Amino acid sequence: MAESKPSRRTALKIAVTAVVCGVVAGVGGWLAGSSMAPPPKTVTETVTKTVPGAGATATETVTKTVTETTTKTVTETVTAGAKPSGPPIKIGHLADMTGPLAVYGYSNNLILSKAIEYINAHGGINGRPVELVVEDTETKVATATSKMRKLIEYHKVDVVIGSQHSGINIACNPIAKELKTLHIPVGEAYAITAQKGNRYVMRINNNVREQVKAGIEDAIKYVAKKWVTMVVDYAWGWSNEEEFRRYAPQYGGEVLKSIRVPLGTKDFMPYIAQIPKEAEGIFYAFFFGDFLSLIRDLHAVRPDLKQYCPICAPEGIDTETLGEAFEGAYVLSWFPRYLSEYDTPFNREFREICGIDEKGKEAKTGKMLTLSHSWALWEAAFALKRAMEEINWKSKEDTPKLIEALEGMSFKESLFHVQGEKFIRDVDHQTFMRHFLMRVENGKLKLVKIIPVEKSIYEPEVDYTKESF
Amino acid sequence: MVPLGAEFASRFLFVLVNGFVWALIVALVALGLSFIFGLMDIVNIAHGDLYMLGAVLTWYGLAATGNFWLGVILATAVVGVLGIGLERGALRPVEGMPAYTVVVTIGISYILQQVVLAVFGGSPQKMSDPFPMVIEFLGVRYPGYRILVAGVSGIALLALWFLLFKTSVGLWIRATMQDREMANAMGISVNNIYAMTFALGAALAALGGALASPIVQVFYLMGYDLLVLVFIIVIVGGLGSLKGTMVAALIICPLESVMTLFVTPTEARVISFLVMAAVLLVRPQGLFKAWR
Numbered sequence: 001m002a003e004s005k006p007s008r009r010t011a012l013k014i015a016v017t018a019v020v021c022g023v024v025a026g027v028g029g030w031l032a033g034s035s036m037a038p039p040p041k042t043v044t045e046t047v048t049k050t051v052p053g054a055g056a057t058a059t060e061t062v063t064k065t066v067t068e069t070t071t072k073t074v075t076e077t078v079t080a081g082a083k084p085s086g087p088p089i090k091i092g093h094l095a096d097m098t099g100p101l102a103v104y105g106y107s108n109n110l111i112l113s114k115a116i117e118y119i120n121a122h123g124g125i126n127g128r129p130v131e132l133v134v135e136d137t138e139t140k141v142a143t144a145t146s147k148m149r150k151l152i153e154y155h156k157v158d159v160v161i162g163s164q165h166s167g168i169n170i171a172c173n174p175i176a177k178e179l180k181t182l183h184i185p186v187g188e189a190y191a192i193t194a195q196k197g198n199r200y201v202m203r204i205n206n207n208v209r210e211q212v213k214a215g216i217e218d219a220i221k222y223v224a225k226k227w228v229t230m231v232v233d234y235a236w237g238w239s240n241e242e243e244f245r246r247y248a249p250q251y252g253g254e255v256l257k258s259i260r261v262p263l264g265t266k267d268f269m270p271y272i273a274q275i276p277k278e279a280e281g282i283f284y285a286f287f288f289g290d291f292l293s294l295i296r297d298l299h300a301v302r303p304d305l306k307q308y309c310p311i312c313a314p315e316g317i318d319t320e321t322l323g324e325a326f327e328g329a330y331v332l333s334w335f336p337r338y339l340s341e342y343d344t345p346f347n348r349e350f351r352e353i354c355g356i357d358e359k360g361k362e363a364k365t366g367k368m369l370t371l372s373h374s375w376a377l378w379e380a381a382f383a384l385k386r387a388m389e390e391i392n393w394k395s396k397e398d399t400p401k402l403i404e405a406l407e408g409m410s411f412k413e414s415l416f417h418v419q420g421e422k423f424i425r426d427v428d429h430q431t432f433m434r435h436f437l438m439r440v441e442n443g444k445l446k447l448v449k450i451i452p453v454e455k456s457i458y459e460p461e462v463d464y465t466k467e468s469f
Numbered sequence: 470m471v472p473l474g475a476e477f478a479s480r481f482l483f484v485l486v487n488g489f490v491w492a493l494i495v496a497l498v499a500l501g502l503s504f505i506f507g508l509m510d511i512v513n514i515a516h517g518d519l520y521m522l523g524a525v526l527t528w529y530g531l532a533a534t535g536n537f538w539l540g541v542i543l544a545t546a547v548v549g550v551l552g553i554g555l556e557r558g559a560l561r562p563v564e565g566m567p568a569y570t571v572v573v574t575i576g577i578s579y580i581l582q583q584v585v586l587a588v589f590g591g592s593p594q595k596m597s598d599p600f601p602m603v604i605e606f607l608g609v610r611y612p613g614y615r616i617l618v619a620g621v622s623g624i625a626l627l628a629l630w631f632l633l634f635k636t637s638v639g640l641w642i643r644a645t646m647q648d649r650e651m652a653n654a655m656g657i658s659v660n661n662i663y664a665m666t667f668a669l670g671a672a673l674a675a676l677g678g679a680l681a682s683p684i685v686q687v688f689y690l691m692g693y694d695l696l697v698l699v700f701i702i703v704i705v706g707g708l709g710s711l712k713g714t715m716v717a718a719l720i721i722c723p724l725e726s727v728m729t730l731f732v733t734p735t736e737a738r739v740i741s742f743l744v745m746a747a748v749l750l751v752r753p754q755g756l757f758k759a760w761r
Contacts, residue, residue, distance in 0.1 A: 102591060233735075262735055264593070266685040266694055269487045270729035270737075273480050289593030289686035296595070300603050300612040323597075 084124025088131035089393070091116065091384070092157030093377075094148055094172065096164055099139025100288075103316040104164040107369040108186065108377050109134060110362065112161060114354040115381035125385050126393060137163050144168040145175060152179045158396050161380055162186055164373065166236050176200040180469070182399055184380050186373065188312075189239050193430040199467040200399075202406050202429045204383055205376035206334060206456065208236070211310055212243035214435040214456035215332040218449065220253040222437075223308045223330050224281025227253055230271065230294070231285040233260040240285035240310065265290065268297045281306040286313055292322075299325035308332070311372040311438075318359075318368055320443035331445060333436040335375045335419050341447040342436070350378065350418040375419045382416035383409065383424075400469040407465060421453060428460040479609045480730060488726025489719070490615045493622035494681050496718035498695060499702045500629065500711060501673030507709030508646045508666045511560060511570040515578040516699065517692025519671045522548050522581055523678025524687045525589050528596060537599035541679040545672050552671030556664045564663065578692075585689040593686035618680045625676060626715070633711075642666060646709075698722075698738075701745045707755025717756060 093112055096105035116132045124130055133155045137144035144163055151157045152175075159182045162169050166189030176183035177198045184202050185192050190209040193201060206214075229244050231237030237260065245255050256276045261268065272294075275282070282305045286294055291313040298305060307329035319326060336342040337360030339351060350356075357363040360371040387405040391398060410423035422433035435451040502516045513519075523544045530540025555577060563569035602613030633639035644652040645662045653659045678691075685691060702721055706713030721741055728737035748756060 098591070100592075260733070264686070264688075264694075265734070266691070267487070267491070270484055270726060270734050273483045273487075273729070277476055289595060289688065292593075292595035293686055296598065297612070300598075300601075301610045303610075 082123045082127060084120055084127055084129040086128045088129045089125050089388070090131045090133055090155065090157040090159075091381070092151035092155060092160040093132060093134045094137055094144060094151065094160055094163045094168070095134050096139045096168075097134070097136040099137070101139045101164050103288075103368070104370045104373060105136070105139075106367070107316075107362075107371065107374045108164060110369070111354055111371075111374040112377040112381060115378045118353055119381065119385055125388050133157055137165065137168055139163075139165055139168075141165075141167050141171050145171050148172045148175050149179070152181050156396075157181070158393075158399075159184065159384060159402075161377060164370075166192060166239075167234075170196045170235075173197055173201050180399055181396070182402060184384075186376050186380075187236075189235050190243070191235075191239075193428050194461050197429060197462065197464065199403060199429075199464040199469065201464075202403065202424065204380045204424065204431050205373075206433055206435070207430060208239040208310075209243050209458055210430070210432065210456040211332060211334075211435065212240065213247055213458055214451050215308075215310075215437065216244070216247040216253070217251050217455070218437050218451065219281075219283070219308045219330065219332075220248065220251045222448070223306045224279075225253055226278060226280045227255045227283055228275050228279040228281075228305075229255055229258045229283045230275075231258075231260055232287075232290060233262045236312075237285050240283075244283050261286070261290070261294075263290065265293070268293050269301070272297055272301050275302060275305070279305060281308060283308050284313065285310060287315065288317070292317070295322065295325040295329075306330075314445070315370045315372055316368050318361075319440060319445055322440075322443060326440050327443070329440045330448070331438040331440065333372050333438045333445065334433075335372045336436050336438065336447055337369075337371050337445060341438070341445065344413070344418075346413065346415045346418045349415050350375075354378070379411075379417050379419060383411070386416075403469070420450075423453075425460060426465055427463040429464055430460070432457050475608075477730075479607060481727065482607065483609050483611065484726045484729055485723055486611060487615070488723030490619045491726065492718045492722035493619045493626070494677050495695070495698060495702065495722055496715055497622055497625060497680075498674045498677035499699045499706075499714045499718050500626070501670035501677075502699055503703045503706065503709060503711055503714040504673070505667055505670035506703070507711070508642065509560075509663055510565055510567050511667070512567050512574065513670070514571055514574040514696070515555075515581060516574075516670075516674050517694075517696030518578045518581040519548055519552070519674035519692075520678035520681075520695055521585065521689065521692040522551075523675030524682035524685070524691065525585055525678075525689070526675070527679040527682045528589075528594060528687050531596065531599075537596075537683070541676070544679045545676045548675030549668045549672035552668035553664050555671070556667035560667065561663075582689050582692075589687075589689060591689065593688035593691075595686055596683045599683055614683060618684070621680060622677075625673075629673070638665070698741070701741055705745050705748045705755055707757040710755065710757040713755055713757030 093109060095109045096102060097109065113132055116130050119125060119130050133151060135147040135151050137147055148160065151160055160176065162172055162183055162185035164186050166187035169185035169187040169192045170189065172183055172185070173192065173196055177200045181200060182202060183200055184204055186205055188205070188207050188211070190207050193203045193207060227248060229241050231241045241258050241260070245258065248255050256279050257274065259271050259274055261271050282298070284294060284307070309329065309331055311331055311333040314326065314331065339347060339358040355363045356369060356371060361368055383406065387402055387409065390405050391401040393402060406424055407429065408424060408426035411417040411421060413420045420434045422431050424431045432453050433456065434453050435456060437448040437451060438445040439448050498516065498520050502513055505511050505513050526544035526547055527540040530543040531537050534540060559573055559577060560570060563573055598614055600614040600617050604611050604613045604616055633642060641652070641657045641662055644655070644657060645659055649659055702717045703714055705721065706717035721744065724744070725737045725741050728740050
């Protein structure tokens with residue numbers, strides 16, 4: 001039985017076993033790839049839809065703020081009628097279609113493609129059709145940077161709408177500058193439009209500093225005075241912790257302790273054990289599984305703690321399934337997921353066009369969307385359209401003009417800016433907007449109050465307008 | 470600075486209890502690994518994935534039957550049967566050659582992960598608490614389910630001990646562990662013992678996963694995190710020594726847990742590695758010697 005050396009026969013058996021393992025693993029991997037989400041491939045879709053009746057005309061009056069002093073008013077008209085023709089304007093989307101942020105990737109890409117579909121059905125941009133080119137980041141920085149180059153150098157896109165992942169955004173910013181392409185990131189780390197940004201980076205959504213500043217006064221008023229912060233241990237979490245510690249004392253709050261927890265931690269108990277007894281409220285920044293682990297263990301061990309978190313925590317999760325553990329929590333949202341909490345005609349029409357139901361799910365599939373984030377891609381598409389039409393965009397050579405047009409642009413609430421009024425600050429290319437304080441009641445995210453744009457404005461630390469193109 | 474006083478005492482008690490709860494779950498998984506290595510010389514890299522499979526199947530079992538405990542039993546049984554298949558189908562040709570078993574079990578590991586990714590999906594799932602009771606002791610609140618899990622793990626470990634030391638099957642297993650040729654000569658069907666051992670080891674991993682599933686996030690890569698810890702425990706305890714594995718689990722998990730009072734949990738894991746390195750320097754064979 002005990003052979004000192006494997007015989008030829010044994011060696012053959014081993015070889016065959018290894019090959020079979022390899023083949024099965026390969027098939028498994030292939031299956032996995034195909035069922036998870038679309039495999040990393042290029043989706044090039046040009047939507048040519050029959051234009052609806054000539055009566056469908058939407059008119060929007062908008063104000064553009066150039067620096068803080070001069071104001072000019074333009075009228076933007078989207079008319080159904082002319083079918084776009086000529087060479088397409090290409091918009092690249094660096095989407096997190098697979099990996100940890102796949103839920104965001106799916107939702108963001110859905111909303112963006114609906115926006116492009118809408119634009120093409122209403123005459124395109126400057127009469128030209130818009131083509132969406134999607135590349136999958138796999139939620140990995142290394143993959144994303146090469147996909148960023150692929151979009152620009154191989155697909156020759158005119159503009160890139162970026163990933164939801166702040167790390168990817170930061171890594172892609174220098175590439176945007178190097179290849180002289182406008183990059184619209186949708187991640188939320190502060191640095192993206194501060195130390196880590198440049199003139200080619202234009203953020204059309206909020207960032208962590210803005211979020212924390214917007215919400216802090218009400219958090220201290222409604223939730224608690226003595227706080228503990230608990231965040232996921234990477235850039236986005238740190239950003240939340242730092243900003244909360246920065247602003248809480250200014251409004252009479254006190255942070256007793258700050259705890260950082262690695263992403264995907266199996267057991268939150270050792271971290272929860274570190275929370276001081278006298279803490280009244282917990283401000284936390286986690287998402288998906290980490291968030292679920294935290295609230296359940298928190299509910300068991302420290303049910304006295306009042307919770308406050310950014311919408312990123314319950315995003316993509318049906319809060320009605322969370323039960324007692326999340327009941328009564330305060331959530332700062334960028335856009336209410338329930339129609340009932342922000343029932344505007346624009347929001348109704350937006351949901352109708354995108355196929356989103358009243359609870360923020362995709363009506364066709366029942367999939368939970370990340371609507372409180374994905375609205376930003378809808379608005380980015382229409383901001384681009386407006387700026388491109390203003391400068392009469394011809395080719396990528398016009399990128400500097402496009403950036404100048406966007407610098408300081410402001411938007412009124414409309415179908416195209418469904419989240420509400422906002423403006424892009426010229427110096428740091430950061431957008432300032434309203435926020436929504438929500439509270440969980442019977443599992444539903446109910447609106448407590450709308451926090452106006454002014455509450456979120458902070459002093460800029462950079463001035464990109466001094467950078468040459 | 471060391472915080473002292475009543476609050477420190479209650480936090481100490483809390484993390485200590487938590488450490489012991491984990492020790493019992495991890496001991497189940499580690500014993501399976503140690504068992505398989507001790508008897509068959511198989512370094513089972515897929516052990517973490519069998520743990521993961523236990524959790525995933527419990528998730529499905531719960532969804533299908535509505536009863537968590539039924540899910541635990543089903544998951545354990547299914548993975549046990551799968552263990553027989555793996556031993557017969559993939560591992561038998563390489564048994565006795567540990568280096569080859571690493572390659573084969575890595576293959577099995579990838580297959581299990583990718584199949585779960587394909588079927589279960591890539592996002593972590595959180596199970597509802599099957600026993601939503603909170604135990605309050607000396608002003609410390611602790612989830613009742615975790616205490617229950619510790620109890621169930623303890624019972625499973627006792628049952629394993631009974632099987633190994635009080636039944637004839639256990640005698641055959643131990644005999645095969647000590648000297649497989651002699652056992653064979655004495656009329657013990659070594660092949661059947663092998664299949665049974667692997668199945669038992671796999672089932673222990675699955676039981677660990679099933680019991681841990683409401684505590685952790687059910688995720689297709691959840692085995693990785695645990696596999697590292699389990700290897701530390703098995704190596705510190707002495708490869709193939711069941712007593713050593715048990716003792717190491719009961720030392721390392723509470724130690725790591727208590728260390729979190731003073732350092733971050735990530736640094737506590739580093740300390741576990743240092744303990745392993747120190748033990749291996751002094752006793753390269755581990756704390757206890759294997760039976761063989």
